[in-house]
Amino acid sequence: MTVTVVGAGVAGLVCAIKLAVRGHQVEVIERSQRIDQNACSWFAGGMLAPWCESENAEPEVVELGLPAIEWWDRQFAGVTRRGTLVVSQARDRADLERFSRRTKGHSRLDGDQIAELEPDLAGRFDQALFFAEEAHLNPRKALAALQKRLAELSVPIRYDTRLPTAGERTGPVVDCRGLGARDRLTDLRGVRGEMLLLRSPEVRLSRTVRLLHPRFPVYIVPHGDGLYMVGATMIESDSAAPISVRSVMELLGAAIALHPVFGEAEIVETGVGVRPAFADNFPDVRRDGDTVYVNGLYRHGYLLAPAMADRAADMIAAVNDKKGGQQCRYL
Amino acid sequence: MELYGAQIDSRLLLGTAQYPSPAKLTGAIKASGTGVVTVSLRRETVAGGSGQDFWSLIQASGARILPNTAGCHSVKEAVTTAQMAREVFGTSWIKLEVIGNADTLQPDVFGLVEAARILGDDGFEVFPYTTEDLGVADRLLRAGCKVLMPWGAPIGSGQGLRNIGGLRSMRAHFPDVPLIVDAGLGRPSHAAEAMEMGYDAVLLNTAVAKAGDPVLMARAFAKAVEAGREAFVADPMLPRDMAAPSTPVIGMADLA
Numbered sequence: 001m002t003v004t005v006v007g008a009g010v011a012g013l014v015c016a017i018k019l020a021v022r023g024h025q026v027e028v029i030e031r032s033q034r035i036d037q038n039a040c041s042w043f044a045g046g047m048l049a050p051w052c053e054s055e056n057a058e059p060e061v062v063e064l065g066l067p068a069i070e071w072w073d074r075q076f077a078g079v080t081r082r083g084t085l086v087v088s089q090a091r092d093r094a095d096l097e098r099f100s101r102r103t104k105g106h107s108r109l110d111g112d113q114i115a116e117l118e119p120d121l122a123g124r125f126d127q128a129l130f131f132a133e134e135a136h137l138n139p140r141k142a143l144a145a146l147q148k149r150l151a152e153l154s155v156p157i158r159y160d161t162r163l164p165t166a167g168e169r170t171g172p173v174v175d176c177r178g179l180g181a182r183d184r185l186t187d188l189r190g191v192r193g194e195m196l197l198l199r200s201p202e203v204r205l206s207r208t209v210r211l212l213h214p215r216f217p218v219y220i221v222p223h224g225d226g227l228y229m230v231g232a233t234m235i236e237s238d239s240a241a242p243i244s245v246r247s248v249m250e251l252l253g254a255a256i257a258l259h260p261v262f263g264e265a266e267i268v269e270t271g272v273g274v275r276p277a278f279a280d281n282f283p284d285v286r287r288d289g290d291t292v293y294v295n296g297l298y299r300h301g302y303l304l305a306p307a308m309a310d311r312a313a314d315m316i317a318a319v320n321d322k323k324g325g326q327q328c329r330y331l
Numbered sequence: 332m333e334l335y336g337a338q339i340d341s342r343l344l345l346g347t348a349q350y351p352s353p354a355k356l357t358g359a360i361k362a363s364g365t366g367v368v369t370v371s372l373r374r375e376t377v378a379g380g381s382g383q384d385f386w387s388l389i390q391a392s393g394a395r396i397l398p399n400t401a402g403c404h405s406v407k408e409a410v411t412t413a414q415m416a417r418e419v420f421g422t423s424w425i426k427l428e429v430i431g432n433a434d435t436l437q438p439d440v441f442g443l444v445e446a447a448r449i450l451g452d453d454g455f456e457v458f459p460y461t462t463e464d465l466g467v468a469d470r471l472l473r474a475g476c477k478v479l480m481p482w483g484a485p486i487g488s489g490q491g492l493r494n495i496g497g498l499r500s501m502r503a504h505f506p507d508v509p510l511i512v513d514a515g516l517g518r519p520s521h522a523a524e525a526m527e528m529g530y531d532a533v534l535l536n537t538a539v540a541k542a543g544d545p546v547l548m549a550r551a552f553a554k555a556v557e558a559g560r561e562a563f564v565a566d567p568m569l570p571r572d573m574a575a576p577s578t579p580v581i582g583m584a585d586l587a
Contacts, residue, residue: 056351094489102543189353189384214487236385279388281352 001171002027003316006163009041010139011294012176013146014305017075018313019174020153028150029161031180035143039240040178043195043271044301045221045231046139047208048072049084051105051131053300056217058282061300062104064307069135071306076145079137080222082207085109085118086129089257095212096127106131120204120259136208138223139302172290172319174312178276179238181295185286188295190238190274194247195231198255200265203228211254218254227268230255234299243270275299285311290319332531334367334478334509335424335456337395341366342526343556344397344511346536350545353388359539359549360392368394369426369534371401372416386420397458399426404439406446413450425450426458426480426513426534436486436514440467444474451475460513463497465504472508479508480534483525484515487537491521495528502529519548519555526559527567 005016008030020026036042047053050065073079086106088096100106106129115122117130150157163177175181182188205228210219221229230251248270255262278284278296283304286293292315294308332339345365350356360368368389390396398416403409406429413425429446431439438461447457451474459471463481471479481501484490492498493515502510512525513534522533533556542548 058352098541189388238384277352279352279357280354 001025001320003172003174004029004164004169005174005176006030007176007178007180008032008035008157008159009176009178010044010143010146010301010305011041011178011297011308012174013143013150015174015176015294015309015312016155017146017149017153018306018309019316020150020155022313022317024313024316026153026155028155028157029163030157030159031162031177033160035147036140039271040193040273040275041139041143041301043193043231043273044139045195045208045219045229046137046142046223046302047084047219047221048079048135048137048303049131049208050303051103051134052084052086052210053303054104055099055102057300058280060282061304065300065303066133068303068306069133072135072137072142072302075149076142078141078145079135080207081133081135083117084131084134084136084208084210085114085121086131086210086212087114087121087125087127087258088212090126092212092214093127095214096129099212100129103129103131105133118205118207118209120261121209124259134208136221137302142302172292172316174316175291175293176295178295178297179274181276181293184288184291185293185295187278188276189236189278191277191281191298192235192237192239193232193273193275193299194235194243194251195229195271195273196243196248196251196255196267197223197269197271198228198230198262198265199226199268200228200262201226202261202264203259209258211258213250213254218251220255220258228255228262228265232299238274240272240274243272275301283308285315287315287319292316292319332509334458339366339395339532340364341553341556342532342560343522343553344369344513344532344534345394345539345549346534347371347389348401348536349540353385355545356540357388357392358546360389360394362546363539363549363553365394365553367397368392369397369399369536370420371399372412372419395424396420396422397424397426398422399460400428402430403428404430404433406442406449409442409446410449413446413455414453417455423454423456424458425455426460428460437482438462440464443467444470447471447476448474458511463494463501465501468501468505472505477508478511479505480511480513482514483512483521483533486514488515489517489538490515491517492524495524498525498530499528519551522552523555523559523562526556527562529563532556 002025005012005028016028048069050062109128111126205222208221277298283296294312344367346369400409400412429439429442484493509531511532516535539549
């Protein structure tokens with residue numbers, strides 16, 4: 001019996017790997033024609049930052065997200081484990097204090113210590129929080145690595161393929177369609193996120209830097225070769241229209257506040273994704289008959305996909321044992 | 332409390348931005364007991380009718396919606412936003428913000444009066460976010476506003492009531508106009524202070540949304556608003572220079 005994973009975003013690919021490793025025969029189907037059309041995963045920040053995320057997310061994000069760093073590190077060589085630096089402008093000092101009170105896993109740095117970690121930020125900030133255990137990855141390289149791993153595991157990925165109808169199905173389905181699953185998961189909503197990709201050979205940052213911002217947390221993730229991902233807005237809308245002028249200005253303003261030399265950077269790309277989210281902005285794995293839904297990964301696709309994939313694989317095992325069948329909230 | 336002819340039970344008005352999740356937001360609305368929530372309109376929301384999921388969550392709370400023109404820096408922008416908000420939310424209520432300074436988010440009072448007049452003529456019921464300046468207040472009333480919302484402190488600053496003297500004289504000058512302290516509150520004691528001074532209500536957002544536990548903080552503010560209102564109605568004692576013992580003091584040294 002073949003398990004069909006629907007959706008080749010990060011959730012679907014990680015589920016497929018976990019299922020294949022557990023010995024299932026697996027196939028992945030994807031409605032778009034190429035992986036780069038999979039907007040959310042393609043435009044993600046790729047931060048593996050469970051403590052930072054816990055500032056604003058359900059507390060489980062830490063225990064579920066921490067093992068993801070190790071897991072990704074085992075998948076491919078592109079995980080950068082150099083921690084996260086959180087800074088604020090002097091006028092937003094209260095935000096840094098609040099961040100410090102709401103999170104664990106950090107130490108406080110003064111200006112000299114910041115300069116030791118990131119020499120290009122010397123003299124720019126006199127206080128920071130350093131989350132030494134956090135990491136980041138380049139999402140596009142990660143997606144490529146997952147595809148390669150699936151090829152090794154003999155799992156086919158069929159693009160340009162629609163969800164099978166009830167009659168066509170031959171086995172259980174793991175539905176990882178993101179917002180596309182709104183036809184079945186009515187409590188799913190879209191949260192628009194916009195990002196920029198900048199190239200600046202002059203700025204050298206080796207780890208994710210978050211600049212606390214009164215409206216949304218702005219992060220700058222170094223993806224190597226002078227490329228920096230700057231993101232991301234959070235707008236209650238499922239519109240995937242091109243990035244707005246206001247958002248570009250906000251993101252660029254944050255980048256320049258971090259380092260004025262970003263003013264000379266090239267804007268290589270802008271991107272828009274609509275994140276799937278449930279009301280608590282936390283992912284959920286649900287089962288309805290022989291379909292398991294993995295959805296609502298919101299801002300935490302790369303961070304929480306491994307933990308959610310484990311849950312999905314447990315449920316698929318239960319499907320095969322013909323246990324249960326109620327739609328249930330797993331958490 | 333009556334606002335533009337509508338009877339509102341709670342004297343706490345709550346903003347809906349910046350919560351960790353819609354679940355926390357709806358929890359806070361419920362815990363606050365509020366009857367009026369403010370929502371800001373994003374252009375992205377209007378485009379293609381998206382963002383409806385978020386609004387339907389808020390609407391399900393049963394609170395009356397007060398759309399705002401947050402972030403508008405010109406009269407034209409504020410008027411256009413108000414008109415779009417009337418379409419989207421189906422209400423003629425509008426919390427009018429015309430921002431004069433990007434750092435302090437203080438109102439541009441000239442633009443505010445002008446926008447209030449335009450919107451009032453267009454049938455809107457305007458809740459202007461203003462300062463405690465009495466001249467501006469007077470012009471807003473002449474422009475047709477029947478509610479005034481002076482700031483306590485800059486938006487999102489959590490400083491509490493920065494100009495108590497000014498707020499007191501505003502209350503004294505306009506005894507019959509519903510006055511709502513809008514913006515700058517950080518703690519329930521700030522809300523209680525405004526209510527003890529005789530303000531009709533308070534409007535806040537960040538103090539609840541950015542609290543470690545927004546739902547618990549919403550409840551705390553609800554209690555403070557109620558306590559402050561009851562204290563005002565009960566007419567508090569006035570402070571005096573010397574102790575006033577409630578037991579007889581005959582035979583003791585005279586300290587006068």
